Amino acid sequence: MNTPHPHTEQAMQALLITEDGTTTPVTLPAALPAGHAARLAIAQYLGGPARLGHCTAICSPDAHLATVGLLEDPPAGTPRNEYAEVVVEVLRHASPKQAIHGPVLIMGPAADGTPTSLDPGQQRAVEDFVATWRTLVS
Numbered sequence: 001m002n003t004p005h006p007h008t009e010q011a012m013q014a015l016l017i018t019e020d021g022t023t024t025p026v027t028l029p030a031a032l033p034a035g036h037a038a039r040l041a042i043a044q045y046l047g048g049p050a051r052l053g054h055c056t057a058i059c060s061p062d063a064h065l066a067t068v069g070l071l072e073d074p075p076a077g078t079p080r081n082e083y084a085e086v087v088v089e090v091l092r093h094a095s096p097k098q099a100i101h102g103p104v105l106i107m108g109p110a111a112d113g114t115p116t117s118l119d120p121g122q123q124r125a126v127e128d129f130v131a132t133w134r135t136l137v138s
Contacts, residue, residue: 014027014118017103019083021131045069051070053069054109066106066108068104069104071101078101079101080101090129108122
């Protein structure tokens, strides 16, 4: 079972996945607030208002595996992000509830509603997975 990381004064690590499968490490403030303030902090990386989703395993809905920052209302014509959809599908062992459009920010599991940092192994695993998937579909 994946236990959320406790908050520390270190910066929070996340991973941005764009629609073309490019992954970029992102450093967020260590004291990322919860709720609306967190969505505002994340929105700057997505290019518009953000919402947070929590990846939970379909077989264990109480176990949060990752927090996902998504565009709240993607503008018409925003490309679908099939790379992020596959990451969410693998984490949940089920398809996303809806198509994902635009860039996505992958963070660690939520602790009391607040996203946590990806540890280096988690970040590397997501980067490697997306790179492999991009190679397979190109």
